[in-house]
Amino acid sequence: xxxxxxxxxxxxxxxxxxxxxxxxxxxxxxxxxxxxxxxxxxxxxxxxxxxxxxxxxxxxxxxxxxxxxxxxxxxxxxxxxxxxxxxxxxxxxxxxxxxxxxxxxxxxxxxxxxxxxxxxxxxx
Numbered sequence: 473x474x475x476x477x478x479x480x481x482x483x484x485x486x487x488x489x490x491x492x493x494x495x496x497x498x499x500x501x502x503x504x505x506x507x508x509x510x511x512x513x514x515x516x517x518x519x520x521x522x523x524x525x526x527x528x529x530x531x532x533x534x535x536x537x538x539x540x541x542x543x544x545x546x547x548x549x550x551x552x553x554x555x556x557x558x559x560x561x562x563x564x565x566x567x568x569x570x571x572x573x574x575x576x577x578x579x580x581x582x583x584x585x586x587x588x589x590x591x592x593x594x595x596x
Contacts, residue, residue, distance in 0.1 A: 476566050481590030488556050488594070494549040494566030494587060496542075501568035503582055506540060506551045508562035508592075515565070517578020519551060529576035534560075558596040563589040 476499065480492040492506070505520035519540040520529045528540055539552040549566055567583035 476568060476585055476587035478564065478566050478587040478590040481564060481592045483593040483595065484556055486556060486558055486594055486596045489552070489554045490556065490592060492551040492553070492564055492566075492590060492592070496547045496549055496568060499568060499585060500570050501585075502574040503569040503571060503577070504540070504542060504549050505567050505578055505583060506549075507565045507567060507578070507580070509565070510559075510562040515580070517580065520576040520578050521549070522574040522576045524574040527576045529578060531578060553592070556592075556594045558594050561592060561594050563591050565589045
């Protein structure tokens with residue numbers, strides 16, 4: 473069972489930045505996304521990328537602050553997070569899937585393979 477591996481989480485002060493990485497080695501994917509789950513809240517999608525078209529989608533809560541990208545040579549998915557807020561504190565997960573079609577989406581049911589998560593803590 474292929475499982476993705478996230479890294480790059482940590483603790484940062486409000487206004488700071490972090491870059492999360494997701495190792496996609498050994499996995500072919502065109503749907504790629506980042507999700508997060510804060511304590512006491514439902515898991516939510518924050519960003520997604522269709523590698524076929526390059527189209528991206530961001531939730532309103534992170535639009536303008538987060539950037540999703542992929543390094544094809546390294547087979548790595550990234551989430552660049554800037555201007556972090558305390559409400560960004562959560563466990564962050566990457567997810568991926570390969571389908572015959574592709575569009576950016578944060579619908580969880582479109583993703584087959586998930587990582588175990590990396591914790592991001594933002595202190596105010």
